[in-house]
Amino acid sequence: MKSIIITGASSGIGHATAEMFLEAGWRVGLIARRADRLEALADRFETAVPLPADVTDAPGMQAAFDAFGHLDVLFNNAGLFGPSATIDEVDLQDWAEVMQVNVGGMFIAAKLAFAQMRRQKPQGGRIINNGSLSAYVPRPNSVCYTTTKHAVTGLTKTLSLDGRPFGIACGQIDIGNAETDLLAQLKKTQPGTATMDVQNVARSVLHMAGMPPEANVQFMTVMASTMPYIGRG
Numbered sequence: 001m002k003s004i005i006i007t008g009a010s011s012g013i014g015h016a017t018a019e020m021f022l023e024a025g026w027r028v029g030l031i032a033r034r035a036d037r038l039e040a041l042a043d044r045f046e047t048a049v050p051l052p053a054d055v056t057d058a059p060g061m062q063a064a065f066d067a068f069g070h071l072d073v074l075f076n077n078a079g080l081f082g083p084s085a086t087i088d089e090v091d092l093q094d095w096a097e098v099m100q101v102n103v104g105g106m107f108i109a110a111k112l113a114f115a116q117m118r119r120q121k122p123q124g125g126r127i128i129n130n131g132s133l134s135a136y137v138p139r140p141n142s143v144c145y146t147t148t149k150h151a152v153t154g155l156t157k158t159l160s161l162d163g164r165p166f167g168i169a170c171g172q173i174d175i176g177n178a179e180t181d182l183l184a185q186l187k188k189t190q191p192g193t194a195t196m197d198v199q200n201v202a203r204s205v206l207h208m209a210g211m212p213p214e215a216n217v218q219f220m221t222v223m224a225s226t227m228p229y230i231g232r233g
Contacts, residue, residue, distance in 0.1 A: 001047070003071055005029035005064075006210060007055050007109050008078030010037035012180035013130065013201050017075060020047055020202040021209075024025075031069040032078070055105030065112040070120055073209045074113035076106050077130040081182060082144035096142050102148035102216060103155075111219065117168045124167025126216070128208050129156045131172040133221065133229055160218065169216040171208055175201050176223025194224040 004021055008014035010032035021028050022045040030038040038050035051064035055078045065071070082098035083090050100138045110127055117125035135153045138146035152172065159170035177183060178198040201222055208217045223229055 001025065001027050002209075003027040003029070003068070003072070004073040004075060005031060005051070005071060005109075005113065006067060006075045006077055006104070007031045009041075010034040012182055013175065013178060013198060014075070014077045016198040017077070017202040017205050018048070020199070020206055024206060029064070031061070031064055033034045038161070041224075042099070055109055056100050061112055062109050065116055071113060071116045071125055071131065073126045073128065074109060075128050075130070075205055075209070076109050076113075078109075079130060079148070080145075081142070084141045085143075086141060087143045090144060098144040098148055102145070103151045106152060106155060110155060114159065114163065114166075114168060117163075118166045118229055122167075123164050124213060125167065125169075126209060126211070127159055127163075127170040128205060129159075129170065129172045131156065131174040131219075133174050133176045133223060135174060137229055156219075160216075161178075167213060171212075172219050173204060173208065174221045174223075176221070176229055177227050178222075194221075194227040196224040 004026055006014050006018050009018045009030040018028050019029055027047045029042060029051050031051045031053050032038060033054050038052060042048040042050050049068060053060040053064045080101045081124035083094045113127055129152050131152050132149040134142060134146040135149040156170050156172040163170055177195045178201045179195045180198055204220055204222045
């Protein structure tokens with residue numbers, strides 16, 4: 001049975017992806033702070049493994065990975081948007097929080113997954129980072145989020161290179177307007193925003209995770225077809 005750890009598994013993209021992998025017969029490690037949401041999935045699926053932890057808590061994350069054991073794939077998904085404002089209006093504490101989760105938390109999860117995949121027998125595995133279209137075309141007033149997603153792209157490229165000797169592949173999925181609670185907040189201020197069903201994202205991650213060891217989806221963009229990403233103003 002193949003295994004995957006998904007961070008941010010209690011809601012949104014992480015929750016939808018966890019359900020799809022569980023339905024496909026994978027053993028799924030569920031990492032998030034809300035233990036009750038993880039337990040609810042475990043009540044429905046025998047192969048769900050609740051691993052309540054905060055992605056920014058290195059010892060807690062180490063314990064979660066140690067408890068899970070052999071790992072084929074990490075979906076490095078947990079993140080937050082942060083304040084919607086111009087840079088002069090951003091509180092430094094809010095900036096630090098977004099950096100801590102979106103960069104620090106992803107670094108911790110990737111570090112632990114890489115170490116597990118390097119030492120296990122057989123050696124190797126796959127890391128899939130949740131990037132964003134903001135790494136290429138940012139929204140207005142998204143300086144915290146956009147900066148972190150550029151950092152995620154750098155993380156993806158470096159892991160792809162450094163993982164080669166150990167059979168560890170790394171790819172990135174860049175998502176545009178999947179229907180989640182987070183996007184619902186955006187739609188309140190930007191009515192008419194083009195969206196897509198979050199299941200499209202989950203299916204895409206499942207495809208990336210199922211690639212054979214000799215192949216890798218390096219970057220995948222999945223977006224609402226009519227959102228303003230392609231074109232000029």
